[in-house]
Amino acid sequence: xxxxxxxxxxxxxxxxxxxxxxxxxxxxxxxxxxxxxxxxxxxxxxxxxxxxxxxxxxxxxxxxxxxxxxxxxxxxxxxxxxxxxxxxxxxxxxxxxxxxxxxxxxxxxxxxxxxxxxxxxxxxxxxxxxxxxxxxxxxxxxxxxxxxxxxxxxxxxxxxxxxxxxxxxxx
Numbered sequence: 001x002x003x004x005x006x007x008x009x010x011x012x013x014x015x016x017x018x019x020x021x022x023x024x025x026x027x028x029x030x031x032x033x034x035x036x037x038x039x040x041x042x043x044x045x046x047x048x049x050x051x052x053x054x055x056x057x058x059x060x061x062x063x064x065x066x067x068x069x070x071x072x073x074x075x076x077x078x079x080x081x082x083x084x085x086x087x088x089x090x091x092x093x094x095x096x097x098x099x100x101x102x103x104x105x106x107x108x109x110x111x112x113x114x115x116x117x118x119x120x121x122x123x124x125x126x127x128x129x130x131x132x133x134x135x136x137x138x139x140x141x142x143x144x145x146x147x148x149x150x151x152x153x154x155x156x157x158x159x160x161x162x163x164x165x166x167x168x169x170x171x
Contacts, residue, residue, distance in 0.1 A: 001049045007036050026052055027060040031069055040073040040082035067099050090153045109138055
């Protein structure tokens with residue numbers, strides 16, 4: 001696959017941003033490449049286009065599949081697996097947010113609930129209050145996320161626009 005200079009810039013930047021978000025640079029670059037691609041690509045095409053080792057591409061594709069950001073597509077007459085990314089940015093956002101919530105927020109909520117429940121007299125009142133405030137806020141954010149996640153795409157866009165208007169009114 002031949003990338004235009006703009007596409008190459010996007011792919012490279014997405015890799016840099018991935019690193020900042022705790023995602024392997026190559027994983028993020030492959031995701032960006034598949035996101036921009038008009039057709040599914042096989043691993044060799046990805047490897048050649050990005051100049052990345054084939055083994056690295058395979059490992060990265062497995063990670064993207066585990067995040068449910070990329071899926072396998074079979075092409076008639078070709079025994080190789082081809083890969084395609086979700087192309088709707090709202091769906092990508094939902095998928096990434098859900099994965100992060102499941103891996104990061106849910107275990108934190110479980111621990112916070114246990115800490116708040118178990119905090120007795122040996123835990124200073126200030127510490128108990130701060131843990132409870134943290135739990136309440138994180139539960140609120142998790143509930144907001146669940147509501148937003150359930151919105152259809154048009155509803156999500158409208159909700160975001162309305163939230164920006166509400167922020168201006170509240171400021």
